[in-house]
Amino acid sequence: MRRNVYSVGQVNSYIQNMFAQDFMMGHIAVRGEISNCKYHSSGHIYFTLKDETGVLKAVMFRGSVDKGLTFHMDVGDRVVVLGEIRIYERDGQYQLYAQQVTRDGVGILYQKFMERKKELEEMGMFAQEYKRDIPRYASRVGIVTAPTGAAIRDIQNISHRRNPYVQLLLYPALVQGEGAAASIVQGIYAMEQKNVDVIIVGRGGGSMEDLWAFNEEIVARAIFECSVPVISAVGHETDYTIADYVADLRAPTPSAAAELAVFDYEQVRERLDMSAQRMFHQMKQRMEFARGRIREYQLQLKALHPKNQLLQKRQYLTDLEEELERQMQEFLQKKRHQLEMYAAKLDGCSPLKKLQGSYAFLSRMDGRPIQSVMQVQVDDTIQAQLLDGKITAIVCRTEENGVV
Numbered sequence: 001m002r003r004n005v006y007s008v009g010q011v012n013s014y015i016q017n018m019f020a021q022d023f024m025m026g027h028i029a030v031r032g033e034i035s036n037c038k039y040h041s042s043g044h045i046y047f048t049l050k051d052e053t054g055v056l057k058a059v060m061f062r063g064s065v066d067k068g069l070t071f072h073m074d075v076g077d078r079v080v081v082l083g084e085i086r087i088y089e090r091d092g093q094y095q096l097y098a099q100q101v102t103r104d105g106v107g108i109l110y111q112k113f114m115e116r117k118k119e120l121e122e123m124g125m126f127a128q129e130y131k132r133d134i135p136r137y138a139s140r141v142g143i144v145t146a147p148t149g150a151a152i153r154d155i156q157n158i159s160h161r162r163n164p165y166v167q168l169l170l171y172p173a174l175v176q177g178e179g180a181a182a183s184i185v186q187g188i189y190a191m192e193q194k195n196v197d198v199i200i201v202g203r204g205g206g207s208m209e210d211l212w213a214f215n216e217e218i219v220a221r222a223i224f225e226c227s228v229p230v231i232s233a234v235g236h237e238t239d240y241t242i243a244d245y246v247a248d249l250r251a252p253t254p255s256a257a258a259e260l261a262v263f264d265y266e267q268v269r270e271r272l273d274m275s276a277q278r279m280f281h282q283m284k285q286r287m288e289f290a291r292g293r294i295r296e297y298q299l300q301l302k303a304l305h306p307k308n309q310l311l312q313k314r315q316y317l318t319d320l321e322e323e324l325e326r327q328m329q330e331f332l333q334k335k336r337h338q339l340e341m342y343a344a345k346l347d348g349c350s351p352l353k354k355l356q357g358s359y360a361f362l363s364r365m366d367g368r369p370i371q372s373v374m375q376v377q378v379d380d381t382i383q384a385q386l387l388d389g390k391i392t393a394i395v396c397r398t399e400e401n402g403v404v
Contacts, residue, residue, distance in 0.1 A: 008092065011092075012087055012092050015087050015094075016086065016087040025084060025085045025086075026084045026085075027082075027084065028082075028083065028084065028085060028096075029080055029081065029082050030049055030056060030080070030081050030083075030096060031051075031078070031079070031080050031081075031104055032049030032050055032051050032056065032078070032079070032081070033049070033050050033051060033076060033077070033078050033079075034047050034048075034049070034073050034074065034075055034076060034077045034078075034079060035047070035048045035049075035050050035055075035075055035076075036048040036075070037073050037074065037075050042062065043061075043062030043065060044059060044060065044061050044062055044065075045059070045060040045065060045069075045073065045098075046058075046059050047059075047060075047073065049079075049081060049096065056095070056096055057093065057095040057096070058081060058083070058095055058096040058097070058098050059095060059096075059097060059098065060083075060097075060098035060099075060101065061097070064098060064099045064100070067100075068082070068098070068099050068100035068101060069100070069101050070102075070238070070240060071103065071238050072238065073101065077103065078103065078104035079101050079102060079103055079104055080101070080102050080103075080104055081096060081098045081100070081101050082098070082099055082100040082101075082102075083096050083097050083098040083099045083100070084096075084097050084099070085097070103208070109208050109209065109212065110208065113208070113215055113242070116215060116217065116242060117242060117245065120217070120220055120242060120245070120246070121245070125220060125221075125224050125245075125246050126245045126246060130224070131248045131249075132229045132248045133229065133248075134198055134229050134231065134248065134249050134260060134261065135197045135198055135229065136263060137263050137268070138166065138196075138197035138198045138261055138262065138263070139165075139166060139167060139197060140166070140167045140169065140194070140195070140196040140197050141159070141166060141167070141168050141169070141196060141197065141198055141199075141200065141261050141262060142169045142171065142191030142192075142194060142196035142198070142199040142200070142228070143155060143168060143169065143170045143171065143191075143199070143200045144171045144173050144184055144187035144188055144191060144199060144200070144201045144202075145170070145173060145175060145200070145201070145202055145203050145254070146172065146173065146174070146175045146176075146203060147170060147172035149203070149204055150204045150254075151202060151203050151204045151233070151254040152170065152254075154253070154254045154255040154258065155168070155200065155254050155255070155257065155258040156168065158255050158258035158259060158262070159258045159261075159262045162258070162259070162262045162263065162264045162265065163262050163263060163264065163265040164265070165265060166262050166263075169191065169194055169196060171186075171187035171190050171191055173186070173187040174213075175203040175213060175214075176203070176206070176210050176211075176213060177213075180213035181213045181216035181218055181219050182218070184201065184213060184214070184219050184222070185218050185219055185222040187201075188201065188219075188222045188223065188226055188230070189222065191228065192226055192227060192228050196228060197228070197229075198228065198229050198230075198231060198261050199226065199228050199229070199230045199231070200230075200231045200233055200251075200254070200257045200258070200261055201214075201219075201223065201230055201231070201232055201233070201234075201243060201247070202214075202231075202232060202233030202234045202235075202243075202251070202254050202257060203233075203234060203235070203254070204235065204254065205235040205236040205239060206235060211234055211235050211239060211241055214232075214234045214241035214242065214243040214244075215241050215242045215243070216242075217242075219242070219243055220242045220243065220245075220246045223243060223246045223247055224246050229248045229249070230247045230248050230249075231247060231248065231249045231250075231251050231257045231260055231261055232244045232246075232247035232249070232250050232251065232257075233250075233251040233252075233253060233254040233256065233257030235253075236252070236253060237252035237253060360384040360385060360386050360391075361384070361385040362382055362383070362384055362385075363382065363383050363385065364376075364380075364382060364383070365381055365382070365383060370382060373398045373399065373400055374400075376395050376398060377395065377398070378395050378396060378397060378398065379394060379395060379396075380394070380395045381393070381394055381395075382394075382395060
């Protein structure tokens with residue numbers, strides 16, 4: 001009898017198809033305890049589910065981690081894993097591909113939480129545009145929580161340490177069990193009527209069942225409709241409730257809520273002191289600048305004063321007078337020098353000067369000068385003008401040069 005022979009890959013592929021066709025294997029919830037849990041750098045999580053009867057390898061890819069895991073898985077955690085079982089053909093091993101992981105015992109509540117969260121989100125109650133700013137300097141803080149327990153003690157201690165002058169108003173609400181949601185709603189309304197600056201709504205940590213009152217729709221609506229900014233502070237940092245999404249601000253713990261709601265008095269005082277010093281320094285600089293400007297204006301006014309202007313004009317006229325006198329002296333000196341030169345030339349051309357050298361000026365009796373022997377005849381009367389007097393003479397003889 002001839003047998004069909006298959007490759008390993010064909011066998012694994014056949015088994016993979018069998019799993020794929022089985023509806024239960026594609027939508028299965030498995031309860032177990034976490035072991036060999038490894039968070040990979042890629043974002044995937046590899047772990048093993050075990051119980052007293054066996055073990056099951058599982059993997060949760062990064063895309064599913066972002067949507068279906070709300071806490072950090074640790075070895076020993078008891079969980080319910082929703083996903084599908086498939087064959088990893090290369091190794092021939094089947095494993096659970098996790099799509100959602102919840103802590104054991106809260107699977108139904110978690111599903112209800114997700115449904116309510118989706119419903120309220122679609123209604124716009126989580127929209128950022130409805131979030132109000134938390135007052136920076138609140139003087140009255142309303143607190144809606146249990147009157148006993150760690151939450152109120154932490155809030156009081158942190159508030160007193162940060163600012164002992166802030167007034168805390170407590171509404172002692174039920175935060176767990178029957179009637180807790182209605183009590184929280186009543187506390188929000190009561191604090192709103194007290195005209196507080198901000199309201200802290202919260203409690204300490206606990207299981208999902210313990211925190212369920214903060215997932216009720218009436219609490220979400222009371223927070224959303226409150227006219228006073230609300231800080232949600234429910235449980236630990238990893239705990240999320242509907243109140244956290246609706247509130248104007250989520251605090252990871254009640255202590256953190258007190259840090260956010262109550263401003264640090266010492267820091268503000270130091271900041272004010274620094275601001276005062278800075279303002280004083282700036283004012284001092286401005287005053288020095290203003291004094292400098294005033295001195296400049298004083299000098300300008302002094303320079304523009306009529307008396308000073310008269311003095312300036314008088315000095316200017318004095319300078320002009322001195323300059324004019326200097327120029328006149330220079331002009332006179334120049335003209336005097338020219339006159340001396342002209343006088344010297346004139347002196348050189350003076351007849352009297354010539355007469356001093358045994359010369360005489362001859363003229364007719366009518367004063368006409370005689371410059372040639374041809375102008376006189378014998379027996380003419382002529383005059384000879386000397387330096388010290390005049391001689392009248394009669395021409396006895398004339399003689400031309402070379403001719404008698």
